[in-house]
Amino acid sequence: MKQMDKTRLPALFAATLLATTALVTWSAEAKTLRWARSQDATTLDPHSGNTGPNHVLGHNIYEPLVIRGFDGKLVGALATSWRVLPDNPSVWEFKLRPNVKFHNGNAFTADDVVFSIKRALMPAADMKSLLVSVEDVTKVDDLTVQFKTKGPNPLLVNNLTNLFIMDKEWSEANNAATPQNLKEKTENGATRNANGTGPFTLVSREPDVRTVVKKNDAYWGNAEYNHGITEIVYRPIPEAATRVAALLSGEIDYLQDVPVQDIARLQTAQGIKVEAGPENRPIFLGFNIGLPELRSSDVKGKNPLADVRVRQAINTAINRDAIQRVTMRGQSEPVGMVWSRFINGYDKAMDTWPKYDVAAAKKLLADAGYPNGFSITLHTTNDRYVNDEGIAQSVVAMLGQIGVKVTLVAHSLRVHFPGIQRGEYDFYLLGWGIPTFDSHYIFNDLYRTKTPSAGTWNGTGLSNAELDAKIDSLNSEVDTAKRNATIVDIWKWIKENDVYAPIHVQFIAGAMRSEWTIPTDVENTPKMKFLGASRS
Amino acid sequence: MVAYLIRSVVQAALVMLAVAFIAFSMFRYVGDPIASIVGQDATIRDRQELAESLGLNDPFPVQFGRFLANALQGDLGISYRQGRPVVDLLVERLPATIELALLSALFAFLIGLALGVYAALNRHGVFANIVMALSLIGVSLPTFLIGVGLIFLFAVQLRWLPSFGRGETVAFGWWTTGLLTESGLKSLIMPVVTLGFYQLTLIMRLVRAEMLEVLRTDYVKFARARGLSERAINFRHALRNTMVPVVTIAGLQLGSVIAFAIVTETVFNWPGLGALFVKSVEVVDIPVMAAYLMFVGLVFVVVNLVVDLTYFVLDPRLRGTGAVPAR
Numbered sequence: 001m002k003q004m005d006k007t008r009l010p011a012l013f014a015a016t017l018l019a020t021t022a023l024v025t026w027s028a029e030a031k032t033l034r035w036a037r038s039q040d041a042t043t044l045d046p047h048s049g050n051t052g053p054n055h056v057l058g059h060n061i062y063e064p065l066v067i068r069g070f071d072g073k074l075v076g077a078l079a080t081s082w083r084v085l086p087d088n089p090s091v092w093e094f095k096l097r098p099n100v101k102f103h104n105g106n107a108f109t110a111d112d113v114v115f116s117i118k119r120a121l122m123p124a125a126d127m128k129s130l131l132v133s134v135e136d137v138t139k140v141d142d143l144t145v146q147f148k149t150k151g152p153n154p155l156l157v158n159n160l161t162n163l164f165i166m167d168k169e170w171s172e173a174n175n176a177a178t179p180q181n182l183k184e185k186t187e188n189g190a191t192r193n194a195n196g197t198g199p200f201t202l203v204s205r206e207p208d209v210r211t212v213v214k215k216n217d218a219y220w221g222n223a224e225y226n227h228g229i230t231e232i233v234y235r236p237i238p239e240a241a242t243r244v245a246a247l248l249s250g251e252i253d254y255l256q257d258v259p260v261q262d263i264a265r266l267q268t269a270q271g272i273k274v275e276a277g278p279e280n281r282p283i284f285l286g287f288n289i290g291l292p293e294l295r296s297s298d299v300k301g302k303n304p305l306a307d308v309r310v311r312q313a314i315n316t317a318i319n320r321d322a323i324q325r326v327t328m329r330g331q332s333e334p335v336g337m338v339w340s341r342f343i344n345g346y347d348k349a350m351d352t353w354p355k356y357d358v359a360a361a362k363k364l365l366a367d368a369g370y371p372n373g374f375s376i377t378l379h380t381t382n383d384r385y386v387n388d389e390g391i392a393q394s395v396v397a398m399l400g401q402i403g404v405k406v407t408l409v410a411h412s413l414r415v416h417f418p419g420i421q422r423g424e425y426d427f428y429l430l431g432w433g434i435p436t437f438d439s440h441y442i443f444n445d446l447y448r449t450k451t452p453s454a455g456t457w458n459g460t461g462l463s464n465a466e467l468d469a470k471i472d473s474l475n476s477e478v479d480t481a482k483r484n485a486t487i488v489d490i491w492k493w494i495k496e497n498d499v500y501a502p503i504h505v506q507f508i509a510g511a512m513r514s515e516w517t518i519p520t521d522v523e524n525t526p527k528m529k530f531l532g533a534s535r536s
Numbered sequence: 537m538v539a540y541l542i543r544s545v546v547q548a549a550l551v552m553l554a555v556a557f558i559a560f561s562m563f564r565y566v567g568d569p570i571a572s573i574v575g576q577d578a579t580i581r582d583r584q585e586l587a588e589s590l591g592l593n594d595p596f597p598v599q600f601g602r603f604l605a606n607a608l609q610g611d612l613g614i615s616y617r618q619g620r621p622v623v624d625l626l627v628e629r630l631p632a633t634i635e636l637a638l639l640s641a642l643f644a645f646l647i648g649l650a651l652g653v654y655a656a657l658n659r660h661g662v663f664a665n666i667v668m669a670l671s672l673i674g675v676s677l678p679t680f681l682i683g684v685g686l687i688f689l690f691a692v693q694l695r696w697l698p699s700f701g702r703g704e705t706v707a708f709g710w711w712t713t714g715l716l717t718e719s720g721l722k723s724l725i726m727p728v729v730t731l732g733f734y735q736l737t738l739i740m741r742l743v744r745a746e747m748l749e750v751l752r753t754d755y756v757k758f759a760r761a762r763g764l765s766e767r768a769i770n771f772r773h774a775l776r777n778t779m780v781p782v783v784t785i786a787g788l789q790l791g792s793v794i795a796f797a798i799v800t801e802t803v804f805n806w807p808g809l810g811a812l813f814v815k816s817v818e819v820v821d822i823p824v825m826a827a828y829l830m831f832v833g834l835v836f837v838v839v840n841l842v843v844d845l846t847y848f849v850l851d852p853r854l855r856g857t858g859a860v861p862a863r
Contacts, residue, residue: 042618043619045619187619188619207620209701235701245700246699248692249691249698250695414568452581453580
């Protein structure tokens with residue numbers, strides 16, 4: 001008897017294997033995407049939070065007027081065409097897609113757009129930050145809306161790519177007419193429920209645990225976007241080791257936020273592949289040039305960083321190739337400016353950085369009057385960018401070679417970011433995502449003089465009235481050629497002044513089971529409906 | 537008895553107040569919640585307005601007082617991160633943590649007891665010595681490593697058990713349990729072992745030591761002289777007297793199992809209170825952090841209170857004087 005069992009075992013095993021294979025082929029027809037990443041969306045309310053994880057989940061269920069593909073290219077979603085009115089540069093007109101239905105069957109019309117934009121403009125909506133230029137939004141007819149801006153705004157359409165449209169009737173009937181106010185005591189109707197027009201409909205939502213959406217059979221774009229996914233199960237797994245283990249053990253199909261140190265291991269793992277590429281997010285160091293005397297330096301009575309030669313010296317002492325090769329294990333692209341090649345205003349000719357040269361850097365320091373260097377504190381996050389603390393440690397070592405003694409303070413972004421906004425640091429690391437894909441977004445927050453409504457992330461103390469005027473002129477210049485000329489002008493000024501030391505554009509990596517191909521999204525906001533398009 | 541009870545409750549209330557005070561005074565060092573609530577596009581004016589409206593600019597005593605006043609009315613506020621009432625979040629997460637903690641405690645107690653008795657009775661046995669040596673590993677290995685090791689072996693290599701989450705759960709009103717589904721049970725195994733491992737070794741070593749102690753006492757010798765069977769001596773007489781300190785320690789440990797499930801929950805992505813707390817610290821979700829720390833404080837206070845009262849019942853010497861038992 002025992003003997004027989006033993007001979008049977010391989011046969012049984014083979015049969016099981018066959019059955020499993022059959023199951024896999026079958027499931028290629030009805031495909032469930034089990035998707036994990038480090039954080040969950042905080043809410044399904046499309047206007048409450050202006051953060052990546054919220055938008056990622058939102059794009060499955062809701063749709064904006066215009067949307068960006070994996071490559072960052074702008075295409076129509078709920079709008080079919082858009083233009084600035086020829087006779088009035090302060091008005092944008094959007095033609096809406098006809099015959100679109102919300103998940104509950106309600107028809108999508110201009111009223112929903114007007115309602116949603118007004119909702120996103122309310123004080124409790126974080127999305128209002130993207131609509132500061134909007135004065136009013138009005139319905140022209142059922143399929144036409146107009147945005148009136150405070151003066152011409154050539155970039156309005158770029159700000160609408162994550163601005164989701166809700167159903168007016170549903171929102172008003174379900175305690176969701178306004179976004180969640182944190183002072184209220186009750187939960188908003190849109191926090192865990194949703195009624196959008198998107199390619200998937202919400203099946204269940206357990207915050208921090210699991211969100212399930214299924215294919216929307218009535219979706220207007222089903223013919224155009226043949227993604228082949230029938231269901232998405234989205235599960236946040238904060239712990240990096242657990243996240244990777246879940247992919248290796250076959251419990252999930254697609255992993256966002258792959259830790260850099262695991263990429264090599266996943267690439268060699270059987271049945272798993274890794275897609276990595278640059279994110280639209282430069283990483284750089286900021287110098288405080290505005291202070292009369294640095295708070296953390298042994299140089300008293302003057303600010304060494306106020307001398308451009310010192311900043312050039314530091315720029316020259318940073319070995320970007322080594323950071324890319326060693327610290328980032330190849331997962332980055334050095335840059336010569338605080339920009340990325342995806343944005344309007346990028347110029348390859350200007351994307352250069354000083355050659356790594358310790359002797360030249362030392363000479364620059366000596367010329368500036370610091371032959372023996374000086375001491376300074378570098379502040380960095382340790383929980384925000386890919387290997388942020390590792391980059392800062394490399395910089396500390398490199399600057400040590402030219403006599404600049406750097407003390408490193410690494411802390412949470414919750415402490416770091418408010419410090420930058422208050423201008424509390426002498427020397428700091430920061431990254432900057434560019435959601436509008438335009439240079440102005442960089443200038444306005446990082447280079448413009450700090451005021452309650454601009455220069456929010458300018459922790460350098462830089463304040464140059466001439467530069468500010470140029471930056472502000474971009475807001476309303478409708479002549480593209482003229483506007484782009486000003487952008488070039490500003491970048492030239494930046495190149496000469498080295499207020500920041502750009503390091504690289506970080507890569508983001510996604511790992512997936514080999515039957516999937518999900519490219520890197522330059523905004524780290526993969527929209528699964530585009531998968532079919534990228535496959536063909 | 538009544539006086540003693542009142543004194544214990546007053547003490548408990550003071551402990552809770554102290555916990556709340558210490559917790560609150562630490563929050564300011566965790567960071568600025570505004571940085572998590574709004575995106576990078578929010579202007580400084582927006583940030584200041586939000587901070588003002590949430591009362592984050594008020595001095596510490598004002599914030600603390602407002603929290604206490606609201607908490608006394610049962611209002612723990614709304615989560616900054618999720619925009620949902622904190623009470624809802626806690627109630628949603630509680631079953632996962634309680635289920636995990638109770639099963640871990642049970643696992644640790646039963647296996648620890650069995651192994652401890654075995655090790656005491658077979659003091660020179662090979663297996664007993666192996667178990668004792670292994671228990672040293674259990675005491676010294678961090679929970680995190682045990683968890684990751686189990687995941688690597690049983691989820692990644694063997695693929696027998698799920699590496700994360702709770703599996704399918706069945707709901708009874710607000711309570712959810714994973715004990716009634718296959719995936720739920722499978723999901724429980726590794727977290728329960730990980731969380732219970734330290735307690736298991738602790739209980740095992742304690743049982744062994746106590747048992748050896750008891751076996752040396754005069755009444756055991758006397759029982760043996762009377763010709764009672766070994767089984768009766770070991771289990772009816774020796775084990776029973778071993779149990780008093782063991783049960784006390786195990787009971788007290790239950791509190792820390794619930795409170796310190798944090799690491800296990802993080803490693804296994806277990807949707808319990810500990811994971812919620814870790815997530816809340818990351819984003820400086822003050823209302824949730826405060827409520828969680830109060831909850832943990834409450835668990836310890838209640839456990840200690842129950843232990844105190846049990847002593848009171850057990851030890852007649854305490855009743856007359858009304859003295860607080862020494863622990």
